[in-house]
Amino acid sequence: MSDLVIAHLYPYEMNIYGDTGNVIALRRRLEWRGLEARVDLVPAGAPYEFAGADVVFGGGGQDRSQLQVADDLQRRAAPIREAVSAGTVFLVVCGTYQLFGRRFLTQDGREIPGIGVFAMETIGGRKRMIGNIVVTTPWGDLVGFENHSGRTLLDPGQAALGRVKRGYGNNETRRGEGAVTASCFGTYLHGSLLPKNPAFADELLRRALRRRHGETVDLAPLDDRLEHRAAEAAARRP
Amino acid sequence: MFRLVVAIALGRAAGRLSRRLGRGGSALPGLIAEKIDPHTIERLAGPLPGGVVVITGTNGKTTTTKMLVRMLEGEGRRVVTNSTGSNLARGIATGLIEVASRCGRIDADLAVIEVDEAAVRTLAPRLRPQVMVVTNLARDQLDRFGELATTAAHAAAAVHHAGVAVLNADDPLVADMAGGAGAVRFFGATEDIRRAMPHDSGLYGPDEPAERPALDLCLELADPDGDGQVIELVASTGERASARLQVPGAYNGYNAAAAVLAARQLGVPLERATAALEEVRPAFGRGQVVEYRGRRVKLLLVKNPAGLNQAIRLLCALPPGAPVLIAINDLDADGRDVSWLWDARVENLAETGHCFGTAGVRAYDMALRLKYAGLEAWSETDFSAALARFVEGIPEGETGYLVPTYTAMLRFLDLLLPGTSKREAWA
Numbered sequence: 001m002s003d004l005v006i007a008h009l010y011p012y013e014m015n016i017y018g019d020t021g022n023v024i025a026l027r028r029r030l031e032w033r034g035l036e037a038r039v040d041l042v043p044a045g046a047p048y049e050f051a052g053a054d055v056v057f058g059g060g061g062q063d064r065s066q067l068q069v070a071d072d073l074q075r076r077a078a079p080i081r082e083a084v085s086a087g088t089v090f091l092v093v094c095g096t097y098q099l100f101g102r103r104f105l106t107q108d109g110r111e112i113p114g115i116g117v118f119a120m121e122t123i124g125g126r127k128r129m130i131g132n133i134v135v136t137t138p139w140g141d142l143v144g145f146e147n148h149s150g151r152t153l154l155d156p157g158q159a160a161l162g163r164v165k166r167g168y169g170n171n172e173t174r175r176g177e178g179a180v181t182a183s184c185f186g187t188y189l190h191g192s193l194l195p196k197n198p199a200f201a202d203e204l205l206r207r208a209l210r211r212r213h214g215e216t217v218d219l220a221p222l223d224d225r226l227e228h229r230a231a232e233a234a235a236r237r238p
Numbered sequence: 239m240f241r242l243v244v245a246i247a248l249g250r251a252a253g254r255l256s257r258r259l260g261r262g263g264s265a266l267p268g269l270i271a272e273k274i275d276p277h278t279i280e281r282l283a284g285p286l287p288g289g290v291v292v293i294t295g296t297n298g299k300t301t302t303t304k305m306l307v308r309m310l311e312g313e314g315r316r317v318v319t320n321s322t323g324s325n326l327a328r329g330i331a332t333g334l335i336e337v338a339s340r341c342g343r344i345d346a347d348l349a350v351i352e353v354d355e356a357a358v359r360t361l362a363p364r365l366r367p368q369v370m371v372v373t374n375l376a377r378d379q380l381d382r383f384g385e386l387a388t389t390a391a392h393a394a395a396a397v398h399h400a401g402v403a404v405l406n407a408d409d410p411l412v413a414d415m416a417g418g419a420g421a422v423r424f425f426g427a428t429e430d431i432r433r434a435m436p437h438d439s440g441l442y443g444p445d446e447p448a449e450r451p452a453l454d455l456c457l458e459l460a461d462p463d464g465d466g467q468v469i470e471l472v473a474s475t476g477e478r479a480s481a482r483l484q485v486p487g488a489y490n491g492y493n494a495a496a497a498v499l500a501a502r503q504l505g506v507p508l509e510r511a512t513a514a515l516e517e518v519r520p521a522f523g524r525g526q527v528v529e530y531r532g533r534r535v536k537l538l539l540v541k542n543p544a545g546l547n548q549a550i551r552l553l554c555a556l557p558p559g560a561p562v563l564i565a566i567n568d569l570d571a572d573g574r575d576v577s578w579l580w581d582a583r584v585e586n587l588a589e590t591g592h593c594f595g596t597a598g599v600r601a602y603d604m605a606l607r608l609k610y611a612g613l614e615a616w617s618e619t620d621f622s623a624a625l626a627r628f629v630e631g632i633p634e635g636e637t638g639y640l641v642p643t644y645t646a647m648l649r650f651l652d653l654l655l656p657g658t659s660k661r662e663a664w665a
Binding site for chain 2: 062130131132147196229
């Protein structure tokens with residue numbers, strides 16, 4: 001019996017920026033504490049019960065893959081929204097993050113409908129926002145790499161994940177980055193995100209464990225010096 | 239014609255000046271020549287009696303080019319190539335200018351030119367290659383190239399301009415280009431090699447390999463990944479030939495198959511083309527061995543997850559305890575985004591028992607990748623200190639394995655062989 005179930009959404013389709021590293025980090029950080037995770041791969045077309053998952057992860061993809069999974073995601077919209085309301089932990093990055101908004105208007109004028117977990121829209125642009133990025137959040141400064149041409153605009157009232165300290169974030173105004181609704185986190189940070197940001201990784205795990213096993217559960221501290229060194233080095237790079 | 243003469247003269251003058259100032263930059267003469275005459279490349283290469291061969295793809299271009307040149311020279315053909323130049327338009331122009339006469343004649347039979355996979359779309363219509371080889375396509379430096387689908391579309395468009403396309407049947411993205419080509423020849427490998435060496439879609443997709451077209455030349459390996467591996471090539475006609483390679487890894491077996499199949503299109507018999515492979519030494523940094531303080535340092539350049547997986551496969555085949563230094567830089571030429579480290583199958587190294595160190599600007603990123611694969615490593619961001627520590631760990635007379643990204647390799651080569659990177663590297 002696993003302590004946590006991690007669902008990896010679209011592992012073959014949306015996996016362009018080393019996003020698998022996020023799943024590796026979640027799994028390892030549990031193992032180092034003597035806990036066990038099961039990882040369910042959920043490619044497009046495969047049936048899946050989101051009610052059985054504790055953490056759902058979805059990564060970034062190329063435009064073509066994003067179009068391919070958009071229809072599949074529509075079919076899962078209701079169960080995913082229910083899981084978010086029920087407090088399931090989600091981490092969605094880049095392409096999947098965009099599809100968790102209301103819609104994505106591509107640069108060539110197409111409209112890709114999203115599933116509306118986040119009150120936001122994304123508009124394709126010419127300028128690519130590329131580089132190392134640092135974002136201030138309640139879980140410390142997150143360090144990652146962004147590479148997107150979509151500009152994401154949050155509705156008033158939609159919480160962002162954090163404030164951009166360096167880089168672009170949601171759009172060229174360089175203010176907000178990502179979005180948060182309940183325990184569903186959306187972000188443009190890859191790099192991979194979780195290995196270099198252990199406090200945030202542990203926040204996701206803690207939320208998932210408490211929801212599954214009770215509020216008293218906590219995580220033993222780990223030696224994260226190497227994680228911090230890698231994050232510091234990345235934060236200094238262009 | 240007059241423009242071309244001026245272009246050649248000024249381009250060469252710029253090259254001389256640059257060399258006198260002690261800069262290696264091989265792109266400058268071509269850059270200037272193309273500014274003066276934007277048709278420099280086609281005017282110089284066009285009249286060659288044997289035409290042009292273009293070699294493109296993500297990995298293996300340089301080695302495949304080197305192999306094909308050796309085969310053709312062995313047949314007594316005079317070949318012009320860009321072995322020391324860059325594989326973008328200006329570097330190719332530089333290579334041609336350097337061997338042209340003052341009025342733009344090149345005394346050679348044919349040209350074999352390595353072309354960057356992002357530049358091939360614009361260069362193929364200019365070069366009108368008689369043969370075009372596509373080695374493979376894998377995701378590489380997403381911050382520079384953008385999406386793999388775009389690169390694949392560009393290469394597919396380029397194939398239209400080739401007389402014969404020599405394509406990797408085992409790489410679905412490359413095999414798909416056949417539709418746009420006139421004549422097509424396919425190389426590939428036996429099922430076990432193909433499974434062990436998945437290409438981009440196999441690497442990221444489900445495990446089942448895709449259907450592939452019938453092969454014109456098939457690679458068989460007797461001793462994969464050993465030093466001095468023996469390969470056997472089997473033609474669809476039933477002919478066979480074998481060779482002991484100086485270049486390591488199954489991926490170089492694929493490069494050998496690509497070069498032999500291209501040589502056959504140019505009239506070189508299978509047996510002679512295959513025999514010529516034995517003389518091919520590793521290209522700069524691609525399995526090259528450097529003697530240093532009584533030890534051997536083997537360089538395995540990595541540029542992307544597919545390349546890192548090839549290096550990992552090679553390291554897995556070594557006896558336990560090998561010293562390995564992985565050096566990751568994130569300059570423009572390396573790709574600024576190092577997220578690809580997480581895409582490689584680093585977990586496969588967990589059972590090797592090798593001794594790992596990491597170096598480069600992103601030494602700690604690599605150490606972290608190893609940590610999450612269950613491996614410990616020392617880290618050193620300073621290149622001299624990293625080399626000293628690495629070499630200290632290699633017993634005298636033994637071999638250590640240096641796995642660097644491009645600019646990290648240049649830094650190490652400057653330390654291992656002072657002056658090399660300026661002579662050999664391309665800007």
